[in-house]
Amino acid sequence: MTTPLEFLPGIWRLPIPLHVRSEPVNVWILRDPDGALTLFDTGIHAGAAELWPAALEAIGHVPSDVQRLVVSHHHPDHLGGTRALHELTGAPVFASAATIAKAPRVWGDAGRMETYFAELQLLLDWHGFPADVAAALGDEAAVAKLAVQLAPPDAWTELEPGAEIETRGHTWEVIPTPGHADGHIALHAPASGLLLAADHLLERISPAVGLFPHHDPDPLGSYIDSLERVAQLDVSTVLPGHGAPFAGARERLRFLVDHHVERIDQCVAVVRATGGATAYEVARSVFSRVFERAVLDAPNQRFATTESLAHLERARAAGVLEQRQDEDGITRYIAIDA
Numbered sequence: 169m170t171t172p173l174e175f176l177p178g179i180w181r182l183p184i185p186l187h188v189r190s191e192p193v194n195v196w197i198l199r200d201p202d203g204a205l206t207l208f209d210t211g212i213h214a215g216a217a218e219l220w221p222a223a224l225e226a227i228g229h230v231p232s233d234v235q236r237l238v239v240s241h242h243h244p245d246h247l248g249g250t251r252a253l254h255e256l257t258g259a260p261v262f263a264s265a266a267t268i269a270k271a272p273r274v275w276g277d278a279g280r281m282e283t284y285f286a287e288l289q290l291l292l293d294w295h296g297f298p299a300d301v302a303a304a305l306g307d308e309a310a311v312a313k314l315a316v317q318l319a320p321p322d323a324w325t326e327l328e329p330g331a332e333i334e335t336r337g338h339t340w341e342v343i344p345t346p347g348h349a350d351g352h353i354a355l356h357a358p359a360s361g362l363l364l365a366a367d368h369l370l371e372r373i374s375p376a377v378g379l380f381p382h383h384d385p386d387p388l389g390s391y392i393d394s395l396e397r398v399a400q401l402d403v404s405t406v407l408p409g410h411g412a413p414f415a416g417a418r419e420r421l422r423f424l425v426d427h428h429v430e431r432i433d434q435c436v437a438v439v440r441a442t443g444g445a446t447a448y449e450v451a452r453s454v455f456s457r458v459f460e461r462a463v464l465d466a467p468n469q470r471f472a473t474t475e476s477l478a479h480l481e482r483a484r485a486a487g488v489l490e491q492r493q494d495e496d497g498i499t500r501y502i503a504i505d506a
């Protein structure tokens with residue numbers, strides 16, 4: 169049984185186990201002054217209908233007490249449960265305009281999911297991702313359907329940057345934090361210094377920043393800007409999307425900026441050393457561990473490739489690299505001063 173963990177009076181963390189990854193995703197439960205509940209993120213669809221009534225009962229609530237579902241971004245583990253929770257509670261779903269626009273394009277219905285994964289495959293083909301590794305990814309749309317079921321279109325309401333959400337003892341301000349996902353938002357309570365950060369800021373892992381179809385063309389540039397923006401906020405404790413709350417936000421933000429700047433340099437160095445390389449070739453060099461495992465790790469090899477692509481595109485936007493389309497249809501990066 170999954171039980172909410174009380175973090176402060178009126179704030180609980182509910183770690184929800186995922187079907188594909190080992191680390192659970194956190195749903196944050198916030199109690200309003202009148203006893204109504206706001207959820208920040210929703211977990212996945214699979215198991216939601218059984219999990220939620222019991223989890224709410226464990227903290228003395230019933231599903232109809234949930235009055236607001238707030239979604240940080242469009243990734244499966246954060247919005248996959250919107251339909252089950254909307255049906256259970258009747259609560260509207262709040263998200264950024266970009267998330268509301270993007271979610272149905274990726275997860276709208278079964279056919280849409282299949283098209284999305286085909287588009288992703290095409291993008292990877294252009295960047296040199298081998299067909300046999302791609303084949304090992306299997307039927308991802310089928311897996312995604314277990315995780316994501318969207319609330320109906322009329323359930324969604326846009327949250328504008330700077331909008332405020334009141335819960336017991338806290339006023340939360342909507343902070344746009346694009347980068348990990350285009351429409352990503354965090355919620356910041358200036359008076360208490362709490363930051364509901366979702367996947368913008370995690371304690372132990374560097375949040376993935378990759379390039380995907382129909383995407384911000386420079387996600388890493390957006391991510392670094394978001395890190396700098398959040399570094400200006402007064403944050404005493406981060407309530408993250410995965411793992412336990414942690415302090416030291418400013419140091420962690422600084423570390424992540426430095427980490428990405430260093431990784432851009434590593435990617436550019438590979439391009440210079442080889443006289444021109446695909447994103448896949450750069451990934452093999454920069455994330456070599458992921459390619460050395462005995463068992464083919466296709467999902468992480470793809471992550472390494474989309475992540476390298478984001479770094480190469482940052483260097484291209486900065487005027488350091490350019491793209492060359494070869495006759496085989498493959499995109500290679502070359503150094504501009506080469």
Ligand SMILES: [Zn+2]
Nearest residue numbers: 241243348367
């Ligand atoms: Zn995410």
